[in-house]
Amino acid sequence: MGHSAAVWDYRAAIEIAKDWNGIDQVVLRSPHGPSAKVSLYGGQITSWRNEKGEELLFTSSKAIFKPPKAIRGGISTCFPQFGNCGSPEQHGFARNKLWIIDDNPPPVPPNDSDGKTCVDLLLKPSEEDLKCWPYSFEYRLRVMLAADGGLTLISRVRNINGKPFNFSFAYHTYLLVSDISEVRIEGLETLDYLDNLRQRERFTEQGDAVTIESEMDRVYLRSPNVIAVLDHERKRTFVLRKEGLSDVVVWNPWEKRSKSMVDFGDEEYKQMLCVDAAAVEKPITLKPGEEWTGRLQLLVVPSSFCSEQFEL
Structure with a gap:
C-alpha cells in the first residue's frame, strides 16, 4: 500500500497512513515484528x-x-445484520461506512493494556443510515495487537435510541490457509447447525472435526468459546476465542460460486476459509441506554495440540 508521511499517535504508538484510495488506515506494530x-x-x-x-x-x-463495495477479505464487521435479509443490505452497512478514530474511548483494563498496541474506532449512523435502519446507536471498535502477535477485537454497541432494537452480528474473518483440503476445524463437533445452502434447514454435525470438501455455508449454534482451525501443511493452528457471540459461521464458496463473484479469483477458494464469531440465530436486543459487548481474540500457535488445551 502506498504510504503518506506517517503520523505517530503518542497515545498508542499507532501509525496513520493513506491507502492507495487516500483512505486513512491505522498500522499497529509489535516490537517483536507482528x-x-x-x-x-x-x-x-x-x-x-x-x-x-x-x-x-x-x-x-x-x-x-473502494466505497460502496465491501473489501473481500480480512476481518469485517457485519452489523446490524448478518446474511441477506433484504434491508438494509447484505451483512449490514457498518462495513461499507467510513469510521473515525475515537477521541474519547473507554478505558483499557490493566489486563488488556500490558504490552499491547491498540486503536479505538467509532461509528455513528448517518441520516442515510437512519432512513434504512431507524435506530440511533454508537458502535465502538477496539483493535489490539499483543506483543506475541495475538489480535483482539472488542465491539461495543450502545442504544441511544428511544426504543429497543434488535441486531445480528458477525466478525467476518477470512483466514489464509495453505490448502483448504488440508484444513480441519475443531470445537464444532456434535453441534446443531443451520445450512444456508439448504434453506437454513437444521442438522447435527456428525464428524469428529469439520473439513471442507465442497461449498459450505453453515451457522453452528451455541458453540463453545474456543475454536481451533488446524492448517496441516503449514503446521500451525488458528485459535479463536470469543465472548458475547453464541454462533460460529463457516463459509467457503468452492469452485462454482467463486466463478460467479466479480471480486474473488476463480481458484482462491483453495487458500481461504471464513470462520466467523457471530450472533445469528438469536438476535441481540438492546433497550434504550443498554450496551452490548462482543469480543474476538485470534492467536496462531504450532499445530501440536488439540483444542481441549485451550478451553476457558
Missing part, C-alpha cells in the same frame, strides 16, 4: 502478520477497495 492494519473504511482489518512478516488473513487479489 503487525496489523485497520482501514477506516468499514473499520476493517486488512492485514495481520506474524513475527516473520507472514500474512495470516486472506484478501482476494480481485478485492475492490
Whole structure:
C-alpha cells in the first residue's frame, strides 16, 4: 500500500497512513515484528502478520477497495445484520461506512493494556443510515495487537435510541490457509447447525472435526468459546476465542460460486476459509441506554495440540 508521511499517535504508538484510495488506515506494530492494519473504511482489518512478516488473513487479489463495495477479505464487521435479509443490505452497512478514530474511548483494563498496541474506532449512523435502519446507536471498535502477535477485537454497541432494537452480528474473518483440503476445524463437533445452502434447514454435525470438501455455508449454534482451525501443511493452528457471540459461521464458496463473484479469483477458494464469531440465530436486543459487548481474540500457535488445551 502506498504510504503518506506517517503520523505517530503518542497515545498508542499507532501509525496513520493513506491507502492507495487516500483512505486513512491505522498500522499497529509489535516490537517483536507482528503487525496489523485497520482501514477506516468499514473499520476493517486488512492485514495481520506474524513475527516473520507472514500474512495470516486472506484478501482476494480481485478485492475492490473502494466505497460502496465491501473489501473481500480480512476481518469485517457485519452489523446490524448478518446474511441477506433484504434491508438494509447484505451483512449490514457498518462495513461499507467510513469510521473515525475515537477521541474519547473507554478505558483499557490493566489486563488488556500490558504490552499491547491498540486503536479505538467509532461509528455513528448517518441520516442515510437512519432512513434504512431507524435506530440511533454508537458502535465502538477496539483493535489490539499483543506483543506475541495475538489480535483482539472488542465491539461495543450502545442504544441511544428511544426504543429497543434488535441486531445480528458477525466478525467476518477470512483466514489464509495453505490448502483448504488440508484444513480441519475443531470445537464444532456434535453441534446443531443451520445450512444456508439448504434453506437454513437444521442438522447435527456428525464428524469428529469439520473439513471442507465442497461449498459450505453453515451457522453452528451455541458453540463453545474456543475454536481451533488446524492448517496441516503449514503446521500451525488458528485459535479463536470469543465472548458475547453464541454462533460460529463457516463459509467457503468452492469452485462454482467463486466463478460467479466479480471480486474473488476463480481458484482462491483453495487458500481461504471464513470462520466467523457471530450472533445469528438469536438476535441481540438492546433497550434504550443498554450496551452490548462482543469480543474476538485470534492467536496462531504450532499445530501440536488439540483444542481441549485451550478451553476457558
